[in-house]
């Protein structure tokens with residue numbers, strides 16, 4: 001009996017050692033991967049884990065990790081480009097501020113009216129800066145920062161149309177609003193208002209004298225569709241895929257004159273995506289454009305990446 005007990009004990013011991021050794025051997029590739037993954041830094045996001053070998057769980061893990069690295073790398077690249085573009089756009093109004101201040105300070109004969117003229121220029125540059133910074137802050141908003149409440153479309157859209165009337169008069173454009181039924185969505189009122197008014201203001205600014213902008217809202221299967229249709233200049237076909245990109249402008253010189261940074265549509269798209277919706281464009285150059293926002297009536301919040 002004693003020999004049997006010792007035998008069983010020895011057998012169990014050898015079994016445990018062998019099991020441990022086998023487990024250690026089979027986990028070696030995982031340890032190797034985790035060792036390589038630990039070495040990847042923000043600056044070396046272009047590195048990938050070796051994913052050759054048989055199609056087993058280890059390869060699956062390496063593939064999943066590599067895909068995550070690709071997504072992270074793309075996000076970092078976008079972020080860097082965004083920061084560079086933002087800095088570039090900030091430079092112009094800042095340079096205007098500095099140049100004007102330097103010129104007036106160096107002029108010993110500057111009169112009160114010269115100072116008043118410069119103060120007007122500085123105020124316009126400051127307004128541009130404020131607009132840009134406000135746009136950047138909006139684009140930095142994440143999904144958790146929005147506060148939704150039931151929003152009656154007719155109330156919100158009537159207010160936006162009313163506010164846009166002054167601009168419309170200046171551009172000699174007519175605005176109309178058609179809402180056939182009562183539609184309520186869960187939304188962040190100021191943000192949704194901002195998205196629609198960006199579309200409406202574009203419809204007015206990129207229109208022709210005597211043109212029209214029509215705003216409609218209607219219920220769909222499980223959401224609401226807001227359409228802003230204009231009889232404006234339209235958007236060239238080659239520009240349409242880029243239209244929701246940050247800082248994208250069709251005609252840089254013309255829109256800069258009108259005060260645009262190419263952020264209006266990307267802000268609208270960002271807000272719509274924060275609400276779990278999507279935004280679409282149909283445009284015919286020379287005829288006009290139709291921007292359509294679809295929002296879920298359930299108010300579910302979705303991805304922060306534009307899927308236009």
Ligand code: ADP
Pocket residue numbers: 198202203206230232233234235243248249250251255259260261262263264265266289
């Ligand atoms: P911006 O502030 O420069 O207007 P947006 O992001 O709002 O920037 O628009 C990007 C570009 O798309 C604009 O430069 C303009 O050329 C074009 N665009 C936007 N909306 C319209 C529209 N309704 N009709 C024609 N062009 C438009």
